[in-house]
Amino acid sequence: MSDNEANGRQTTVMREIPVEEAVGMRLAHDLTQIVPGQFKGRKYKRGHLITEADIPGLLDIGKAHIYTLAIGDNDLHEDDAARRLAAALQGEGIALSEPHEGKVTLKAQLTGLAVIPPALVESINRIGDIALATVRHHTLVREGQPVAATRAIPLVLPREKVEAAERLVEAYRLANADIAPIEVRPLKRLRVGLLTTGSEVYSGRIEDKFSPVVRAKLEALGSEVVEQRFTPDDRQTIVNHIRSLFDNGYDMILVTGGMSVDPDDRTPGAIREAGAQIVSYGTPMLPGSMLLIGYLEGVPIMGLPGCVMHDPHTSFDVLLPRILAGDIITQEDIVTMGYGGLHGC
Ligand SMILES: Nc1nc2c(c(=O)[nH]1)N[C@H]1C(S)=C(S)[C@@H](COP(=O)(O)OP(=O)(O)OC[C@H]3O[C@@H](n4cnc5c(N)ncnc54)[C@H](O)[C@@H]3O)O[C@H]1N2
Numbered sequence: 001m002s003d004n005e006a007n008g009r010q011t012t013v014m015r016e017i018p019v020e021e022a023v024g025m026r027l028a029h030d031l032t033q034i035v036p037g038q039f040k041g042r043k044y045k046r047g048h049l050i051t052e053a054d055i056p057g058l059l060d061i062g063k064a065h066i067y068t069l070a071i072g073d074n075d076l077h078e079d080d081a082a083r084r085l086a087a088a089l090q091g092e093g094i095a096l097s098e099p100h101e102g103k104v105t106l107k108a109q110l111t112g113l114a115v116i117p118p119a120l121v122e123s124i125n126r127i128g129d130i131a132l133a134t135v136r137h138h139t140l141v142r143e144g145q146p147v148a149a150t151r152a153i154p155l156v157l158p159r160e161k162v163e164a165a166e167r168l169v170e171a172y173r174l175a176n177a178d179i180a181p182i183e184v185r186p187l188k189r190l191r192v193g194l195l196t197t198g199s200e201v202y203s204g205r206i207e208d209k210f211s212p213v214v215r216a217k218l219e220a221l222g223s224e225v226v227e228q229r230f231t232p233d234d235r236q237t238i239v240n241h242i243r244s245l246f247d248n249g250y251d252m253i254l255v256t257g258g259m260s261v262d263p264d265d266r267t268p269g270a271i272r273e274a275g276a277q278i279v280s281y282g283t284p285m286l287p288g289s290m291l292l293i294g295y296l297e298g299v300p301i302m303g304l305p306g307c308v309m310h311d312p313h314t315s316f317d318v319l320l321p322r323i324l325a326g327d328i329i330t331q332e333d334i335v336t337m338g339y340g341g342l343h344g345c
């Protein structure tokens with residue numbers, strides 16, 4: 001009878017065995033090798049049957065001893081703890097990996113918008129001995145990309161810690177229409193009307209370098225510019241084009257240029273005059289601070305400042321995936337972009 005059976009499986013029994021005496025035993029957990037600049041990963045898998053030939057390799061990675069492990073009723077193996085926590089968090093658009101070195105990864109099953117409740121993540125991490133690491137709320141993620149990962153810190157974790165995390169998730173679901181906490185929301189395919197302002201572009205003095213950037217950003221997320229118009233920096237002409245693009249029934253209207261402080265920067269006034277409800281002119285993120293976002297009878301409309309043409313990551317790149325996921329952008333969304341929003345410029 002094993003020790004564990006003798007004590008009714010109440011407690012976990014771990015024994016350290018010198019590797020030379022461990023031949024014929026199975027590894028109780030994954031073992032990692034790190035060779036800086038060359039390799040980091042699992043060298044031996046949990047359950048591996050140790051042979052005489054493994055001994056030098058085990059000693060090479062600093063394992064002079066291995067554990068034998070009999071888990072008690074009140075404890076969980078690191079793999080099982082990570083698996084249970086990940087399963088509790090898993091929502092739409094998320095696939096779970098197998099445990100690997102005690103970690104389970106929640107991966108995006110599609111390209112979309114990651115939804116992560118920061119307060120819940122913090123509450124779970126406050127339990128201790130559990131690590132839940134995630135991407136930031138509202139990050140654009142590609143299919144297959146990790147969205148979150150769970151891990152128990154000790155090899156054997158008190159079961160009650162995972163149960164405490166599961167209760168937090170349960171409370172979250174109760175307060176949120178039974179929706180699981182971590183999701184990837186799909187992006188809609190929008191048909192977009194684009195208005196390019198700037199007398200220097202309209203007259204042909206310079207080539208339009210803005211629209212290829214906007215088209216590429218939209219196409220990378222499955223949407224497209226269906227119609228493009230050009231206008232000089234004349235307020236009424238800009239207003240007329242915006243109204244006409246609206247009448248053509250596009251899902252979103254984008255206006256480029258003329259967003260700053262010069263007398264020829266007519267775009268914000270024209271968007272307002274076209275009848276849009278302005279959520280915000282000005283976005284506390286750099287680059288992209290001069291961006292305007294509003295709604296024209298429910299159709300999202302943005303004024304895109306020159307930096308969108310020039311910088312790879314601006315406020316446009318933050319807001320676009322949210323609009324494509326069907327979110328209505330509020331002033332509070334804009335306000336919260338400032339903290340952590342300094343990227344350059
Ligand atoms: N004194 C201040 N200067 C600037 C401010 C400010 O608040 N006070 N804001 C800065 C920020 S932030 C940005 S971003 C830029 C650009 O603002 P605009 O959106 O008004 O850009 P424009 O004045 O229309 O053009 C700037 C630049 O880009 C060229 N351009 C514009 N559209 C096109 C196009 N379709 N193809 C090629 N090139 C284009 C334009 O010819 C100008 O050279 O303002 C800062 N300055």
Ligand code: MOO
Nearest residue numbers: 287288289290307
């Ligand atoms: O709208 Mo501008 O980006 O902050 O350069």
